Amino acid sequence: QKEVEQNSGPLSVPEGAIASLNCTYSDRVSQSFFWYRQYSGKSPELIMSIYSNGDKEDGRFTAQLNKASQYVSLLIRDSQPSDSATYLCAVHASGGSYIPTFGRGTSLIVHP
Amino acid sequence: NAGVTQTPKFQVLKTGQSMTLQCAQDMNHNSMYWYRQDPGMGLRLIYYSASEGTTDKGEVPNGYNVSRLNKREFSLRLESAAPSQTSVYFCASSEDRGAYGYTFGSGTRLTVV
Numbered sequence: 752q753k754e755v756e757q758n759s760g761p762l763s764v765p766e767g768a769i770a771s772l773n774c775t776y777s778d779r780v781s782q783s784f785f786w787y788r789q790y791s792g793k794s795p796e797l798i799m800s801i802y803s804n805g806d807k808e809d810g811r812f813t814a815q816l817n818k819a820s821q822y823v824s825l826l827i828r829d830s831q832p833s834d835s836a837t838y839l840c841a842v843h844a845s846g847g848s849y850i851p852t853f854g855r856g857t858s859l860i861v862h863p
Numbered sequence: 864n865a866g867v868t869q870t871p872k873f874q875v876l877k878t879g880q881s882m883t884l885q886c887a888q889d890m891n892h893n894s895m896y897w898y899r900q901d902p903g904m905g906l907r908l909i910y911y912s913a914s915e916g917t918t919d920k921g922e923v924p925n926g927y928n929v930s931r932l933n934k935r936e937f938s939l940r941l942e943s944a945a946p947s948q949t950s951v952y953f954c955a956s957s958e959d960r961g962a963y964g965y966t967f968g969s970g971t972r973l974t975v976v
Contacts, residue, residue, distance in 0.1 A: 782962075782966075783962055783963070789968065791926065793868065793969070793970075794953055794967040794970050795953070795965075795967050799965070800964050811899040841908070841964075843961055843962060850908060850921070850960075850961065850964075851961050853905055853906045854905065855903070855904070855905035
């Protein structure tokens with residue numbers, strides 16, 4: 752059974768700090784990795800995708816992937832109260848059913 | 864560009880009633896999906912359609928049926944609603960069977976009493 756694990760949180764950080772969100776996965780053939788942001792009462796929104804080992808930066812967001820250790824992380828620099836949301840990690844394998852596996856999400860609270 | 868449109872946004876049903884949730888996408892995506900999201904359970908896949916003309920069961924298909932009406936539209940039907948189907952339902956679509964991520968609709972909040 753493919754599993755994607757996230758700490759449910761809440762992770763509380765002060766405004767301006769770096770928020771670090773982590774995700775581990777069990778399926779070694781996973782190829783594509785995604786981070787979604789979900790505000791309370793809203794639908795998930797894709798904010799980052801990463802496909803190869805290393806870092807990928809997009810504005811204040813950096814996704815980090817380490818396939819050998821089977822983890823993917825999301826760093827949010829200069830965190831803002833508007834970043835307060837639940838962040839979902841999703842892992843996708845090429846081949847097979849083509850259906851990604853979602854983690855249950857980490858709640859992030861950025862306090863002023 | 865509307866993306867993925869779901870209707871209705873809210874619905875209250877009595878036990879045993881039926882209803883259809885509608886979903887349409889305008890991004891020319893091949894694949895479409897129905898998820899439910901419950902507190903503490905995360906997103907659970909109900910059914911998906913990898914391409915027009917095909918549908919497959921996901922993790923929690925019991926009590927639901929789907930129809931891929933055409934490339935744009937994918938509907939979810941509850942034939943006899945039960946309180947256990949109280950949930951938030953999301954439709955999503957993707958290119959290449961999800962390899963580049965999903966675009967989600969805004970959701971339907973369903974309550975079965």
